[in-house]
Amino acid sequence: MFFGLTIEKVLVIAVIAAFLIGPERLPKYAQFLAQFTKRARDFLRDAKTRMKDEMGPEFDEADWRRLDPRQYDPRRIIREALLDDPPVATVRAAGVAAAVTTAAAAPVRYDAASGEPPPFDSEAT
Known part of the structure; x- marks a missing residue:
């Protein structure tokens, strides 16, 4: 209750x-x-x-069940985040990683016409 x-x-x-x-x-x-x-x-x-x-x-x-805060499961969110593809690394001939592509190094631009929402950064708010 x-x-x-x-x-x-x-x-x-x-x-x-x-x-x-x-x-x-x-x-x-x-x-x-x-x-x-x-x-x-x-x-x-x-x-x-x-x-x-x-x-x-x-x-x-509207899909109201998807917006229900009771559906929030932190374990599922962490599991999905860990199963995402790792960042792409470029490797030199010697086998040492030269650079790792991150979100800070290459900002991603989102097109409003695509309908995809931009990512949410909880640390920025």
Whole structure:
């Protein structure tokens, strides 16, 4: 659940709250909670509808699961980074590496028309 709360913890909190509120005020608070939940659900539904209207058909076609932060797996990212091709090295006749091509030595230019996003540098921000 949210914020590390499990069903058991929520039930314990609800029982303690019921004892603290008391039987005479409990129906009023339960009604308030139901109204708040209904208003929140309506607000979220209206916000989603407005967002679809403003963003157009691209909103439905977006791959929202790919953007979900719960899909972030640092082990997978490191594994993919390690399996990338190593930098190309030019070797002299004697067998000593003369130069290693790196991103700093040869900057890569990205064309906006290709649709490929430029790489993200987490250290630059």
